[in-house]
Amino acid sequence: MDRDRFLEWAGKANVIPVYREILADRDTPVGLLYKLGDKVRFLLESVEGGERWGRYSILGLEPEGEIVLYPNEASIRIKEDSRRVPVGADPLALLREQTRGFRPAEVEGIPRFSSGLVGYFSYELIHFLERMPSLKAEAIKSPLAYLLLVKDLIVFDNVKHTMKVVVNAYLDDNSDPIRVYEDSLARIEALMKEIENPVSTTAPEKLDRPFVRVEPEDQTFEAQVQAVQEYIRAGEAIQVVISREFSLPNVADTADLYRALRYVNPSPYLFLLRTPQVNLIGSSPEVMVRKERNTATVRPIAGTRPRGGDEHEDQRLADELLNDPKEKAEHVMLVDLARNDLGRVAQIGTVQVTEYMTIERYSHVMHLVSNVTAELEKGKDCYDVIAATFPAGTLTGAPKVRAMEIIHEMESGPRGPYGGAVGYIGFDGEMDLCITIRTLVQSNGRISWRAGAGIVFDSVPQNEAMETVHKGRAMERAVEMAINGLRL
Template structure:
């Protein structure tokens, strides 16, 4: 599909599953300790639970300012500070990762531009590195001023799903994902957050997230594929993204 010109990038994911005998809240506690993230959540729906530690905002609309922060470009964390620094330099120098990131920043600009005042969309904090427990990412910040007559639902509709978990162009990428992935995504790559009575909105992308149903836990992770992607490298990236959740599952099952 990429070589045929259907898409520039598509984000394909894999679902992992395991038996889990512990309490869901113990998994949340383990994840909060192991992989503290900007968005931590524990949702109990009775028949299933969702536990997550997402590093990535989907979209925020606060006091008339819309914000998205695309995370695109990943390396595993190093064993030492020196290795971390080496991997950070390598990531920022990788032409493929830089091109992919800029493409998704541009997609984010286009998304919020649909609900922003003309001429207010700005990119700042361009291509910074954010480190988490098991991976590091390239991140940029995109903002715009909310257009009069638009509200939080309009903002959510303009940005969901994020390009960083679907691809570009988004609609065709989603069609390819629907065709190729063997499972429906469910909460994965969706949104967790709130809409306030004052019209503010704050949502995270549902990544680094586990779904617990009965004695099973399901974890999904993906990677963005482009024309020059190396399959094994992309597979390793998706496994690195899942590692914190899988480690938390193992810790949560340990006897006290």
């Protein structure tokens, strides 16, 4: 963007992306993750259908600021201005207030997301969206949400094999647009020099695998399954998703974990997010909610089979999944949940199931998937959509609120990031959040992951305990690969 075009935009917008595009045939997103180290605050990638790389990979570097929501207060930093404010009864209203003044320029050649917030929402946000029991003591000091105000980006175009080095120029009433533009160009040049430096990494050292701790252990978890079934028999719930945590000492590098997980479990939502409290490394298959223009989309996944060894076996397994009464019943329930959630913010008569019980194949598994969309009621924004759909029904059960109350009773501690959402909220009103599953968490000197099981009337407790082990297998394999020197 030249100076005249920038000054033209400065009269209409106060967040303007300035960029330079270069060839990327000698660099990769993972290569830059190692080259730039901890300067990379996030990396967002996608493998569509588990087999085809999405067009863009986005690395986020130095942010303009950050917003951290705690149960009692919010920590807000924008440029040099830092302050703490009460969260109040509605954390999402606070986010809306803090971001409503940003007006992004719509610059051609920039991907769908280039300015806004990137981060995560904890599952415990639900305590502010629905009437729930009091937060558990351990959750009081943990963030409900951590969100970065995006400034510096490196955007890989995996089709053109180019990269754009983007600096978002933030303007206020006291800004000199020419000075801001020149500073942005200088920042781009500095980033270019860092990108051109050679990678200075050493081969990962092979380490002994530590013991994996499981909380709760099998016997306790199986007793919880039986307790949930008592609620189901009493007619209080149809399904309840309870989870447990697997953890071990943190002996792996964050970038190594990401590299291993994207190999072991390629998914539509691959992400690495560094925050002061936790690092998240994820490979989620499922959107939590997406907003494009005035359309909101939820895409429930329920029902899984492994991929077959050949085309014939693959089709046999797909037919088996499509005709499994239990899998179909669970899927119908989750589609109904999605329709009800979107109906809270939709124009009357616009909620539609645009795909129903289709097979979606990934590298290692296939899923039963549906797609539910709605046109938003006038005046509804991203934060209204989050409030209506959070958390995903696939991580709670049904009826949703009663299922969450039972989860609160059964699980001894907070879920934290698990079952919440990761993604972006653009200043332009666009949004794409995935469910935080298939995710490694580095925190307090440990690596952990959670996995859940959907408990129904005829669940077998031992089988449900084993299901959590199977669901966590990809994360465990990724950790093993990372501490084994990334050897295949």
